[in-house]
Amino acid sequence: MKRPLSITILACVYLAVGVIGFAFHFRELLAGHHDAVGIELTEFVAILCGAFLLRGYNWARWLAIAWIAFHVALSAFHAIPELAIHAVFCAVFAWILFRPEAARYFRDARRVNGGGSSSPPDR
Numbered sequence: 001m002k003r004p005l006s007i008t009i010l011a012c013v014y015l016a017v018g019v020i021g022f023a024f025h026f027r028e029l030l031a032g033h034h035d036a037v038g039i040e041l042t043e044f045v046a047i048l049c050g051a052f053l054l055r056g057y058n059w060a061r062w063l064a065i066a067w068i069a070f071h072v073a074l075s076a077f078h079a080i081p082e083l084a085i086h087a088v089f090c091a092v093f094a095w096i097l098f099r100p101e102a103a104r105y106f107r108d109a110r111r112v113n114g115g116g117s118s119s120p121p122d123r
Contacts, residue, residue, distance in 0.1 A: 001108040003056065006096045011053035014064060018046030042070070056109020061097040068093050 022043040029036040045067055052060035068090045075083040096102065 001105050003054070003109075004099075004101050004105055006099075007053060007102055007105060010064075010093060010096050011050045014046045014050030014053065014067075016050075018043045018048075018050060021046065042067070056106055058106045058109075061102070061106060064097060065090070065094055 022040060025036060025039045025043065029040055045063065049060055049064040049067055053064060068086065072083065072086045072090050075086040
């Protein structure tokens with residue numbers, strides 16, 4: 001099955017956020033900032049999400065939702081507008097990743113990728 005355009009766009013968003021964020025925060029890592037390792041790991045996870053969403057791995061869509069949900073949780077400790085925008089992103093990302101068209105793509109890609117998910121094959 002052909003990858004839905006919405007999945008391609010979302011995967012590219014994850015890749016862009018991860019790469020740009022990683023590059024932007026790399027200075028903090030070199031400077032020894034106390035949160036830098038955690039921030040860089042978070043950006044690396046975004047890169048993983050984007051790359052494996054493009055390949056159709058089902059676990060990547062769950063990781064992508066966990067990644068944005070983590071940002072929603074972090075936003076709860078900051079300003080309300082930040083919490084609201086992350087919550088909207090989370091809802092939109094969940095809608096994109098769990099529509100029937102996306103579910104078919106991840107199911108079909110699993111067959112092509114030789115079991116891209118830990119769940120059993122469809123019968």
